[in-house]
Amino acid sequence: MPDLDEIIHQPVRLRIMAALTSLDAREQVDFTYLKGKLDLTDGNLGAHLRALEEAGYILVEKTYVERRPKTFVAASAPGRKAFAAHVAALQAILKPQ
């Protein structure tokens, strides 16, 4: 049975990865927009994104749009792979042995 990924296993991070991997590989989503869509607070989303970034599962880009700071987030290639493996591991638990 494949192992679950301990970083992704946390429910909020699982939802974040599910959301980010739904986008195309080249697409990035705005931090504030993602926060609203997942119904999270700034601090909560920020902390979980840091954990995912440290694991190399997401890419974070800070930039300015109309002179305002903006943060864009995207799933990295290793993050997509790890998430797919994690979901496969969850599905394996559901299947009868």
Added chain:
Amino acid sequence: MSQQLSPDEAAALLSQVESARATMRHVIREHRGHYHLWIWGAAWMVMPLLAYFGGDQNARYFPLVCIVAGALSFLAGFSQTKQIRRPANLRFGAVLLTVWSFAALFPFVLRIELEVRSLYANCCLVAMQSYVVAGLWTDSYLLWLGVAVAALILGGFFFFPALFWIWMAVFGGGTLIVTGFYVRHFWR
């Protein structure tokens, strides 16, 4: 770690994954270009209707309609990149520029008489050529839309010349608008 989770817990986590994916599918549909299809669909309705009701001389207003639609389309695109963005694809931009630049030269090189309907049909075909190229490059719905509308343009031009302007308003502009609704509500 897998062994520590019960099937019920795993099912609950997978349900959260599906819920987040569903939310993002909705977001993706909001960013798949339906505003552009609606804006240009409306422009493609207005232009032929201007010519149909006011005569071919009203074609002089076509560039103005295109400028307004282009500005609205730019604003819609700019507003959406604040939420979801992808790095500018310069190579793709260069391909589209090449398509339009060469298409603009062909009528002069071939010394074709610039009759309004021919010119309009040609411009619409070049636009659909861009859709097909964009579809091959990015999202496949654009490919099928480009092929279908190009076929409709040719059908109207060759087989229903008396109805050309109405045909173009309904099957050109109308198809773009209906596709906009399809993309907004059903695509992926």
